[in-house]
Amino acid sequence: xxxxxxLVQRFSSLIILSYIxxxxxxxxxxxxxxxxxxxxxxxxxxxMKIFTSLFLVMMVGHALQGLKAVEDDYFTERTIGMFLAQTxxxxxxxxxxYRGFIGLVIIVLSYVTVFSYLMEV
Amino acid sequence: MSDEFxxxxxxxxxxxxxxxxxxxxxxxxxxxxxxxxxxxxxxAQENDSTVTFRRSCAQGVCGSDGVNMNGQNGLACxxxxxxxxxxxxxxxxxxxxLPVIKDLIVDxxxxxxxxxxxxxxxxxxxxxxxxxxxxxxxxxRDKLDGLYECVLCACCSTSCPSFWWNPEKFVGPAALxxxxxxxxxxxxxxxxxxxxxxxxxxxVYRCHGIMNCTSVCPKGLNPSKxxxxxxxxxxxxx
Ligand code: SF4
Ligand code: SF4
Ligand code: FES
Numbered sequence: 001x002x003x004x005x006x007l008v009q010r011f012s013s014l015i016i017l018s019y020i021x022x023x024x025x026x027x028x029x030x031x032x033x034x035x036x037x038x039x040x041x042x043x044x045x046x047x048m049k050i051f052t053s054l055f056l057v058m059m060v061g062h063a064l065q066g067l068k069a070v071e072d073d074y075f076t077e078r079t080i081g082m083f084l085a086q087t088x089x090x091x092x093x094x095x096x097x098y099r100g101f102i103g104l105v106i107i108v109l110s111y112v113t114v115f116s117y118l119m120e121v
Numbered sequence: 122m123s124d125e126f127x128x129x130x131x132x133x134x135x136x137x138x139x140x141x142x143x144x145x146x147x148x149x150x151x152x153x154x155x156x157x158x159x160x161x162x163x164x165a166q167e168n169d170s171t172v173t174f175r176r177s178c179a180q181g182v183c184g185s186d187g188v189n190m191n192g193q194n195g196l197a198c199x200x201x202x203x204x205x206x207x208x209x210x211x212x213x214x215x216x217x218x219l220p221v222i223k224d225l226i227v228d229x230x231x232x233x234x235x236x237x238x239x240x241x242x243x244x245x246x247x248x249x250x251x252x253x254x255x256x257x258x259x260x261x262r263d264k265l266d267g268l269y270e271c272v273l274c275a276c277c278s279t280s281c282p283s284f285w286w287n288p289e290k291f292v293g294p295a296a297l298x299x300x301x302x303x304x305x306x307x308x309x310x311x312x313x314x315x316x317x318x319x320x321x322x323x324x325v326y327r328c329h330g331i332m333n334c335t336s337v338c339p340k341g342l343n344p345s346k347x348x349x350x351x352x353x354x355x356x357x358x359x
Contacts, residue, residue: 002319002326003355069327073286 009065012058019055049118056113060106067102071095125149126206128161130172131214133221141221143212144169150202158190158197158205162213162225173224181339184272187279188225189214194276196339216279218288231288232275232295239292239300239319244311261307268302268347270340271295277334277344283327290323294334294344297325301347304354316354325351 026032032039042048073079075095081088128148133141146165150156159179166172174197176186181199188197190205190213197213205211219227249255278284278293292300300319303309319325325348334344 002321002324003359005322006326006352006356073282076286079286 005065008061012062015054015058016062019051022051044117044120053113053118056109060109064102071098123209126161126202127210128165129210129212130162130165130225131212131221132172132224134171134173134223135221144172156202158188158195158200158202158211158213159186161202161211162197173226175226182272184274187216187274187276187339189217189279194280194337196274196276199339216275218279218285219275227279229275232273232278232293235278235288235292235296236273236299239296239303240311240315241296241299241303243303243306243309245308247310255308257306257308264305264307265302267342268298268305271298271302271342272340274339276337276339277342280333280337281328282331282333283329287323287327291327292319292324294328294348297328297351298342298344298347301351304351312354313358316351316358319351320355325355 026042030038030042043052075091075098077088077091080091080094125147128146129143130146131141132138132144146168148161148164151160159176162172162174166174174186176198177183178185179198181196184196186197187194190197190200191207191211193205194216195205202211213225215221215225215227219229219231222228243255245255273295275295277298278295281291281294283291284293300315304312304315309315328345328348330345330349332345335342335346338344
């Protein structure tokens with residue numbers, strides 16, 4: 001499992017990097033700053049929709065591992081109690097709120113991506 | 122150089138004190154000018170016999186006097202005061218991240234539990250055919266240099282943030298160095314099983330390669346390198 005998660009992290013960072021580089025380079029190659037229409041048709045092309053969706057899935061996969069590490073390290077009785085002993089019992093509540101917040105962000109992001117981008121023609 | 126300096130010691134007696142505090146002692150340098158941190162603590166103990174501190178060999182061999190000196194972990198017996206003192210003051214605290222038993226003494230149990238987990242012994246059920254011991258080529262023996270010398274002082278593991286936050290799940294640099302010592306040993310027959318046991322999200326992979334461990338090791342060992350070797354082996358077995 002450890003090695004698998006490590007591979008996911010490395011592979012996703014490659015996809016993320018290539019997407020960002022692709023967008024940056026195309027900004028210099030294509031006349032986006034002159035004609036916004038070109039940008040719209042490019043970003044809405046089927047190839048870009050696939051690439052962008054892949055990028056977003058990879059972003060979520062990559063970020064979740066980092067966010068889980070933050071939860072494991074900081075939203076624990078040990079760490080919270082280290083700052084203020086009386087608050088350590090809040091750790092569980094904070095952990096679930098944190099998870100809830102991340103879940104909400106993923107739902108909103110998926111909703112916007114599907115309904116305002118992927119299904120748009 | 123002034124002939125005196127201020128030694129500030131962390132004090133906590135769970136039976137008496139509600140919270141820890143620092144006690145200051147004026148320490149005079151010996152005539153030679155050379156002084157190890159352990160000598161300074163000893164001088165403080167002469168003035169105040171309640172100062173509690175653990176040590177044995179006083180020459181960097183037993184690993185029992187790991188402390189935090191002005192923010193840096195190390196063995197008090199082989200750390201010159203001159204190397205750690207700043208502006209005439211030296212603060213000595215217990216190793217961070219382990220429960221304090223009293224003053225500068227910490228409970229090493231969480232550290233030893235991780236050590237126990239990695240099975241720190243040669244595991245080989247094959248019959249010994251030489252009649253006396255398992256032989257190894259000089260080249261294979263060389264692979265153990267930089268691994269076997271660890272004195273288990275815990276200076277590395279207690280300087281590692283990943284170990285502070287997850288001492289039950291992250292094996293920590295000291296025990297991982299020892300895990301690699303047996304993974305790399307050609308006389309051991311459990312390499313694959315040892316690696317498999319470490320292949321989860323915490324045991325090894327919680328190391329983020331910040332290298333605090335390597336920079337504090339008083340024996341000059343490199344746990345971070347050993348951890349990377351384990352990660353490489355893990356990728357090799359898939
Ligand atoms: S390199 Fe790894 S084991 Fe060493 S201090 Fe950093 S996180 Fe801890
Ligand atoms: S690796 Fe170095 S710092 Fe860590 S326990 Fe061994 S001797 Fe101490
Ligand atoms: S007292 Fe033994 S290592 Fe320092």
